[in-house]
Amino acid sequence: MSWETVIGLEIHVQLSTQSKIFSGSSTAFGAEPNSQASLVDLAMPGTLPVTNLEAIRKAVKFGLAIDAQIAKRSVFERKNYFYPDLPKGYQTTQLAEPIVGAGAVEIQLEDGTRKTVRIHHAHLEEDAGKSLHEAFFDENGHGMTGIDLNRAGTPLIEIVTEPDMRSAEEAVAFARKLHSLVTSIGICDGHMAQGSMRFDVNVSVRKKGDDTLGTRTETKNLNSFKFMEAAIKLEVERQIDLIEDGGKVVQETRLYNGDTHTARSMRSKEDANDYRYFPCPDLLPVIITDEDIEALRAELPELPDARQARFIDQYGLSDYDAGILAGDRAVADYFEAVVTASGDAKLSANWVTGDVAARLNAADIGIDQCPVSAVHLGQMIQRILDGTISSKIAKQVFDACWNGEGSPDQVIEARGLKQMSDSGELEKIIDQVIHDNTAQAEAFRAADEGKQKKMFGFFVGQVMKLTQGKANPQQVNALLQERLK
């Protein structure tokens, strides 16, 4: 039996505002529990919300980036349910009139094919607080839940896709694209481990060719691409096994544990769909004018897709390299600064996607914390281009710069890494190598062309050894060819 997977996503994106959506509390991550919870966040009687302009602006920017209709009038509603991380007894959100209407995001799969994922809508809402279930007990030893309301009221947009993805890989490609988009336009810091982007995946399976959708389950709160992919694959497998064994998929919310790679049913939600939404009487409709929208459109930076196309066009990069570089705004900015400093786009791209990326990855830091500045990397590439150092020595220079030994020129000077370009000096060394290895030289001269090719490397190696790698490889080749005739 051949099965088809159908995936839709709901993504919570924390907007990178200084203050909360309805109060003047800070949204900074990592503060002492409840030190950023004001009377409004605590739902003290008599307090009233006042909406944060910046949250509205950031939501509109997202809508513009995905070519969506922006609602000129949007309405906040109350979604009523009781949970201790939500002291008001309702979440302020949007339902009937969300701020961002239908749009689309184009994704590129590993094999290069492109696909459009439709966005159903995106709405503004407040985040809830955090519940800590492990550490607390009452005097009788009964487990207690600790509540930290610092996160309560952090502005979110919830982005809802159509069920357009057909595999875990497509879902992850979409998630990465969305991450790239929201960080590029500066509405979210993108720190997944801090919960700045959280994914709920709706998964169902159906027989290939079926028109109707199967029963779906929702796996909530995945905060890494890796877990998302694993959780989807696990759930698809579970549903297919269940159906093939004669069972039925039950609509439910599931929780995935990345450490154990297992998932379990979280709660049966018989009451869950009865949130009794109604327009929030404490908040007035948000009105956005055409002028507001055009002003925000003008603020949008170049979007990742457009930048990728420009990198291919302007710098002659491959689709793949351009995609990697343009996908992250900070990386793209760094790359362009390196190009400006070095004057060579291809070498710059190789270094940024190669050694720089590998070192950042190993150190687990972002490019904004890269110890080698774009200007220094550009200077180093210039030294490769003008023959001061070879590509091989450049790696040494890069490491030294990374470790804080100064600019490339300082490192080259201090460590004496300048390539030998004085052909007279090089000739002396080559003569010495041939003199020290008379037998090999004789054997070389006697050998046929095919064998010579293999033996040639030995002499190059000896020269490099004596010069500590500082000889210009092209020069060494040419001189050796001449001397070994």
Added chain:
Amino acid sequence: MALDPQALARVAHLARLHLDPTDSAALTDRLNSILDMVNQLQDANVGDVAPMAHPMDVAQTLRADVVTEGDIRAIVQPLAPATEDGCYLVPRVIE
């Protein structure tokens, strides 16, 4: 729209209200008479009236994105029945 005792029990549960079952029949009747009154609205012709989000015909005033609130934990936390390590404690909410 009319409420039956099951629907009443469900709404009460969602609102976390404890109802005495002996009051159920009387409460259902009283709530239904309120619903009947509200139901008269159905007779109004609202075909070309836009849904109202707020009785005042004005738009939301927005505030600048500035942190204006400080840490008031030491003042408000004594009001809570139980706290520890800066957290409010509630009976454990997951199994």
